[in-house]
Amino acid sequence: MIRKTGTDEYAGDSGIEDLLHLLDWELSNLLFNGLIGVSANPNLAYPILSEDQMYGETDAFLVTREKINSVVDHVHKIDKHLFYRQISFEPEQTPGKPELAMKEICPDCIILPVFGSRGVLWQEITSGLSSRGRLVFPQILNENMTLAITRTLGEFRWEMERTVRGRKWKDSSPPSLTSEYYLYLENYRKSPALTPDAKKGIDQQLLKYRKNLKDMFASDYSYWILFESSGKLRLNRVARDILNRYVPFSPQLRTELQKHPILKESMDSFEAKKRRLVSGIKKRYNPYFQAGNVPVEVLETIRFFEEM
Numbered sequence: 388m389i390r391k392t393g394t395d396e397y398a399g400d401s402g403i404e405d406l407l408h409l410l411d412w413e414l415s416n417l418l419f420n421g422l423i424g425v426s427a428n429p430n431l432a433y434p435i436l437s438e439d440q441m442y443g444e445t446d447a448f449l450v451t452r453e454k455i456n457s458v459v460d461h462v463h464k465i466d467k468h469l470f471y472r473q474i475s476f477e478p479e480q481t482p483g484k485p486e487l488a489m490k491e492i493c494p495d496c497i498i499l500p501v502f503g504s505r506g507v508l509w510q511e512i513t514s515g516l517s518s519r520g521r522l523v524f525p526q527i528l529n530e531n532m533t534l535a536i537t538r539t540l541g542e543f544r545w546e547m548e549r550t551v552r553g554r555k556w557k558d559s560s561p562p563s564l565t566s567e568y569y570l571y572l573e574n575y576r577k578s579p580a581l582t583p584d585a586k587k588g589i590d591q592q593l594l595k596y597r598k599n600l601k602d603m604f605a606s607d608y609s610y611w612i613l614f615e616s617s618g619k620l621r622l623n624r625v626a627r628d629i630l631n632r633y634v635p636f637s638p639q640l641r642t643e644l645q646k647h648p649i650l651k652e653s654m655d656s657f658e659a660k661k662r663r664l665v666s667g668i669k670k671r672y673n674p675y676f677q678a679g680n681v682p683v684e685v686l687e688t689i690r691f692f693e694e695m
Contacts (some may be wrong), residue, residue: 417509418499419521425503425525436502436527448527455496455524458536465616467637468495469540471691473551474516478682480675488684489691494520495541502527506539511546513637520547534609541608544634545601564633568604571625578625585623609636618647628653632660635695665692 418434426432441448451461463469470493476484497509503525507541511520520537548564549556556565575581575589596602608622611630631653636644645654675681 395615417497421497421499421507421509421523422501422503424507424509425499425505425523432501434501434535436500440531441502441527445527448529450498450524450528452496452498452525454532455536458533459496459532459540462537462540462612463559465612465636466540466544466634466639467694468691469544472516472547476682476684478675478684480678480680480682486682486684488682488688490517490684492519492685494522496522496524498524498526499695500526502529504529504535506535508539508546510541511543511550516551523525533613537609537612538605541605541612544608545604558666564629565646565659567633568626569600570599571629572603575625580624582623585625588623615650616644618644618650620649631657635661638694660693661695663690664695668692 422432422434423429424577440628468489468491470491471489472492473487473502474490476488477483477485482632494511495668506522506524506528509521509523512518513521520543522543524536524539545565551563551586552558556563559566559570571578572589572593575586579584580587592603592606596606607622607626607630611627611634615630616628616636627650631650635641635657641654641657644650672681672689676686
């Protein structure tokens, strides 16, 4: 639960007491509210493990670091930019002139010694935009592990985008994942692109998730990653188009899925968008190349868009 910092001693004793109080508060808060979070029904949240909570072999329910890493690696191969976010940095080449770049920052995964039925996004960031987030999972998970972890990563995707966009997360100028998904759910009844059955499905989804956008998106994200990535259609046309543009599959997967008649149009559209993005980003950073001194962050950002 505590990541090593590389040092075993504090520089001084002045802040130790405050840090210990903070640690005590963090652990108490996490153990209590984390237990509530990983329980589908807060009334059933129980901090003591019991054989009555499990059916079958214990190993099937046990959450381990290896199991989490296995699922995350699988999702990451499909959604290669899952952990990337836009940050601001100040290049040594141009002091005093902040620049924007894409940076990959993986969250910490915390396993609580409790029984639960889901994973939860605890924090998408812990301080600034360059800080790690925290995902929380129960030690014993009474749910399909692949689905539960993928849904939690979907929550991370959604909240990270909201945090980066700030108060403008609903604004459609410029369009973003959160703004387009919000408008889709606000206007789906009037959408000519959706069939009556698709609209009925959204009605049921809104009822199931109590109109919670984060949970709605996490559900669609899990379908996108676990089913649509292999050509098994589960989403309606509008939701699929939004995810295709903002949560693109890896290039290899897109090449395979372009053979699918229903997916070909949206895949082709994304490829055209990608070419425009790569061209625009190279023009933006062209002065660094002309000067012959390109920041590492710039090279990583260009690679981010080229590998979309």
